[in-house]
Amino acid sequence: MAAPSNVSCDYAGHLHTNTLHWEGFSHLLWESLSLFLYTEPPQYDGVEYREEGVPRCRVKMTIPQHPFRSQWHPIEVDVVGYRLVDTIETAALEAIHIFCNQHPMEVVGYPIGLFPV
Numbered sequence: 001m002a003a004p005s006n007v008s009c010d011y012a013g014h015l016h017t018n019t020l021h022w023e024g025f026s027h028l029l030w031e032s033l034s035l036f037l038y039t040e041p042p043q044y045d046g047v048e049y050r051e052e053g054v055p056r057c058r059v060k061m062t063i064p065q066h067p068f069r070s071q072w073h074p075i076e077v078d079v080v081g082y083r084l085v086d087t088i089e090t091a092a093l094e095a096i097h098i099f100c101n102q103h104p105m106e107v108v109g110y111p112i113g114l115f116p117v
Contacts, residue, residue: 006018006020007021012047013047013048014045014046014047015044015045015046015047015084016043016044016045017043017044017046017088018030018041018042018043018044019041019042019044019088019092020041022088024089024092025089025090025092025093025096026042026044026088026089026092028092028096028111028112029042029063029092029095029096029099029112030042032096032099032107032110032111032112033063033099035110035112036066036103036106037066037067037068038063038064038066038067039067040064040067042061042062042063042064042092042095043061043062043064044059044060044061044088044091045059045060045061046058046059046060046084046087046088048084054082055082056080056081056082057080057081057082057083057084057087058078058079058080058081058087059077059078059079059081059084059087059088059090059091060076060077060078060091061076061077061078061079061088061091061092061095062074062075062076062077063075063076063095063099072102072103075095075098075099075102077091077094077095077098078091079091079094096112096115097115099112100112100113100115
């Protein structure tokens with residue numbers, strides 16, 4: 001069973017979450033990974049900052065190593081955007097594309113396989 005939903009902030013102002021409480025691409029990603037027997041949800045690390053006076057944010061997301069398919073390596077995504085919530089969703093969508101690209105034969109029979117690679 002997956003870890004409970006959580007959101008926390010560290011001393012450097014980074015938001016850490018597994019987004020289990022959200023709808024959208026991050027939810028679709030976790031539902032799909034669960035079908036492939038992942039036991040831990042992706043982890044998101046987001047930080048907001050200003051660049052030349054413009055509010056920005058960066059989200060780093062990691063899909064962990066598959067628990068028993070050693071050839072399925074972790075997937076890491078790094079996305080820069082303007083709003084944290086939107087950037088988390090963008091990171092999840094990019095991870096869906098990467099996952100589908102890395103495992104085309106495995107995803108073909110599942111809804112996630114409908115995403116273009």
